[in-house]
Amino acid sequence: MAMNLTVAIDGMGGDNAPDMIVAGIDMACQRLDGVDFLLFGDESLISPLLDRFPDAKAHCEIRHTEEAVSSDAKPSVALRSGKNTSMRLAIDSVKSGEAEAIVSAGNTGALMAMATVVLKTLPGIDRPAIAASLPNMKGQTVMLDLGANIDCDAANLVQFAVMGEVFARAELGLAQPSIGLLNVGVEGLKGNEAVKEAAAILQSSSLPIKFYGFVEGDDIGKGTVDVVVTDGFTGNVALKTTEGMVMLVASQLRNALTSSLIAKIGALFAGGALSRFRNKFDPRRYNGAMLVGLNGICVKSHGGTDAFGFAHAVEVAVNLVRRDFNEVIKEDLSRLMENKEPELRSVAN
Amino acid sequence: MAMNLTVAIDGMGGDNAPDMIVAGIDMACQRLDGVDFLLFGDESLISPLLDRFPDAKAHCEIRHTEEAVSSDAKPSVALRSGKNTSMRLAIDSVKSGEAEAIVSAGNTGALMAMATVVLKTLPGIDRPAIAASLPNMKGQTVMLDLGANIDCDAANLVQFAVMGEVFARAELGLAQPSIGLLNVGVEGLKGNEAVKEAAAILQSSSLPIKFYGFVEGDDIGKGTVDVVVTDGFTGNVALKTTEGMVMLVASQLRNALTSSLIAKIGALFAGGALSRFRNKFDPRRYNGAMLVGLNGICVKSHGGTDAFGFAHAVEVAVNLVRRDFNEVIKEDLSRLMENKEPELRSVAN
Secondary structure, three states, rough: OOOEEEEEEOOOOOOOHHHHHHHHHHHHHHHHOOEEEEEEEOOOHHHHHHHHHHHHHHHEEEEEEEEOOOOOHHEEEEEEOOOHHHHHHHHHOOOOOOOOOEEOOOOOHHHHHHHHHHHEEEEEEOOOOOEEEEOOOOOEEEEEEOOOOOOHHHHHHHHHHHHHHHHHHHHHOOOOEEEEEEOOOOOOOOOHHHHHHHHHHHHHHHOOOEEEEEEOOOHHHOOOOOOEEEOHHHHHHHHHHHHHHHHHHHHHHHHHHHOOOOHHHHHHHHHHHHHHHEEEEOOOHOEEEEEEOOOOOOEEOOOOHHHHHHHHHHHHHHHHHHHHHHHHHHHHHHHHHHHOOHHHHHOOO | OOOOOEEEEOOOOOOOOHHHHHHHHHHHHHHHHOOOEEEEEOHHHHHHHHHHHHHHHHEEEEEEEEEEOOOOOOOHHHHHHHEEEHHHHHHHHOOOOOEEEEOOOOOHHHHHHHHHHHEEOOOOOOHHHHEEEEEEEEEEEEEOOOOOOOOOOOOHHHHHHHHHHHHHHHHHHHOOEEEEEEEEOOOOOOOOOOHHHHHHHHOOOOOEEEEEEEOOHHHHHHHOOOOEEOOOHHHHHHHHHHHHHHHHHHHHHHHOOOHHHHHHHHHHHHHHHHHHHHHHHHHHHHHEEEEOOEEEEEOOOOOOOOHHHHHOOOOOHHHHHHHHHHHHHHEEEEEEEHHHHHHHHHHHH
């Protein structure tokens, strides 16, 4: 008899929590077998919601707490005085082994601070990063950091490259994913000090990493490399700019296809193809980013997503657990670290 | 009798120069009246090209030079030893008054360094920035800096806000454009020191600027504000990421609409609407960014564009000259500077 898998959920994180959370769990339950949930949050709010969502109710155990991390809380404050918040208790349940993964749509900075303190980073990793896949011309691009670390030095970027390489092997199933460093030019003379130094380390290293060199913003969509490495400020702006532009394109396409009778007739015929096209770029289908580099599976959902998007983030966490993702990453990291060059060791420690 | 307007062209800048440049001038000549060109570059390459493009030939005067700034030249080297390059001589012709504007598709760093040294910045401006308009849900967003300044402090960002405000009034014809600072969060607690400090200055200032506060990447496409201010690293990545994603979306749409017979029939009916939709996102139609903050009109074309895109950059320069853009910017800047707060003056000087 297969054991059920348990996912801890921060029931109070996200713009429309807990309603969106419970509806999302319900949707995930309809698509997943053998998954139970520990749902941390205010029972007086969550209980009536579970009555409306029977699939979620059948698989959820409420862990009551009245405290929650607000979206504008400083990470340091959340860390110090947030020990009874839904986010913190959910993370604690992964540490204690009660749950195999935690999913939160709450405050990113607080989630990173708490998860780092409670779960600890993997050997050789200073700070976790947020990684996710985006669509590209050939398939998918893994990108990190998407917002966990605002200021990054060369050592951080090199560690992100190592983690991104492992993530892409596990997540995309590639034998030797290529790695690019995001920059404003490919000539090797442009860019800030951190990216120039990181490139020099990766280029001179004999690590078994396929380092492509610098890439620019348009290489993300082109799929020039499998993994794009950047600091959390730039990565977050690039990700959200993409989201905004895809929304703009979708709305303009809708306008174009309803602009005249003949366009509407065309849209009717092409309806199936157009709906597959729209689905491909639905940001909710890419919701669920992983905090890589931690001793535990921690998935961050977009705070503004809906139930459909949150259900996808839950599925991302379940897939990572089922593929023993963190075991693979730990093995590969230790193998990579054995081979590492003196200059990499000096910056990584 | 109206005087013809003269535009100086860096004939050797860009991936496919001088072929793409001459073809682009030819295309621009077919759409513009009363514009002549000083074309700086290697006569032995340019002369045979002009023979193939009679419209360009009728409006071009070649200024021969064998030197050119390479795309990987360091700005400092180009500045020191590039006095006879096509780029430098074209800029000099604006300084001397022979030409009213200069257009180059060459090395961005070299163009900024040379244009800054030769043309000088406007009073109160430390460094020029690259500004351009992008499509958004409601109309257009002016964004700066798109790549001129890799590392920016709070004072630079405040100056970009002032210039972007004037640019949006002149370019988009808005009475009081709203300004947003690009950040990774809107809560006022996130972000690096430069954006936090710039926001504090703009918020506490009594400058006649409509400062919205922080915006995120998705606000560019949404059109939340009229002007988005950021450093050149982030701005360049955001711009190029958008370009790559729009290319991806266009290619997926093409695939979808040729995926089946019924989709092809639909595409045939909706053809006109779809082609207007594609045109709206053609990056060549947005080619031509301005180096704002200089005593002279200096337009940067994308290095990898084609003749159609380069022609658009030429038209941008001609429009800016015809609208007395720099006079408007100078007047508005001096009016803004008169009102400026002590804290703004201290950082701006």
